[in-house]
Amino acid sequence: MHDSQENELRLVDFYGRVARKLRISVLDKCNFRCNFCMPETPEWIPNEKILSFEEISRLVRIFAGFGVDRVRLSGGEPLIRKDIEKLISQLTEVEGIHRIGITTNGFFLEEKASNLKSAGLQSVTVSLHSLKPERFSFVTQVNSHAKVLKGIRRAKEVGFENVKINAVIIRGYNDDEILDFAGMAYHEGFNMRFIEYMPFDGKKQWGINKVVSGEEILSRIRDRYQIVPLEREPGSTAINYKFVNGGGEFGIITSITRPFCSDCDRIRLTADGKIVPCLFDQHEYDVAGLLRNGATDREIAEFLKRTVKLKAPGVESLLKASAELKHVRPMYRTGG
Secondary structure, eight states: OOHHHHHHTSOBOTTSOBOOEEEEESOSOOSOOOTTTOOSSOOOOOGGGSOOHHHHHHHHHHHHTTTOOEEEEESSOGGGSTTHHHHHHHHHTSTTOOEEEEEEOSTTHHHHHHHHHHHTOOEEEEEOOOSSHHHHHHHHSSOOHHHHHHHHHHHHHHTOSEEEEEEEEBTTTTGGGHHHHHHHHHHHOOEEEEEEOOSOOTTOOOOGGGBOOHHHHHHHHHHHOOEEEOOOOTTOSOEEEEESSSSOEEEEEOTTTSOOGGGOOEEEEOTTSEEESOTTSOOOEEOHHHHTTTOOHHHHHHHHHHHHHTOOOOHHHHHHTTOOOOOOOOGGGTOO
């Protein structure tokens, strides 16, 4: 098959990157109010504009026809969405989808982990930005630190293929906990992810002075543990490592200091049906209107091809041009 023919069957952008992963926000609402995510007064999407499970499943089938084979559900907080297990079951039946994961704050995970796994969910990522209960409660405005930890450990007990913990590292907030997080991975066998602070906070408090670089994070961990790098999977957001003598792994997502835009293979779908090809670009493309106004699958597929083609080069190009990074949108509107 010629390259041009193969590209007709894939979602390829102007820079030759092929979309293989779809991240879906199932709703924007959240039961936490983390100060680096939520604005003081969030503007929620009206319920009638939120995509139904049937609409999401239809879009996933169309994406799968282009070779997209991994789906990650997020929010807001996806486990707030009523009967989320039904959506997961529907997505497991889509031909071509090989992996379904979810990113959650972990609040409902202890109760829901078993049912989520039975529905077909394969991996769970929990956002946990502090291991200090008082600090956690101050930031989230919810006194649930112990509950979230129980949820994480329950997820491991029920046997998900992968249980990851995400921590956004912010200077002056939780950079004193890097070794604590690493220790949790080392001693308990979790897969830890350290994420550089990005300009997607609700209160627009981001500044480059608050970014703790991946290089600094790695240096601190190396001072205590023997580690070896793992081979990077194409399109991966993280540079991954394993402990020489421990059971866990960790990765560092260097979104600001060492971006991975050149082989980015992710596309995002917002809860109200907007395609977001690049997180660092303000452009969004409304597919909900097509879904709700009688468009055929073929018409929607052509729309997806056109919008993915327009995917921006990413933050890497902005940094190379010495452009100032500015707030784009709060993360709760697009999902992680």
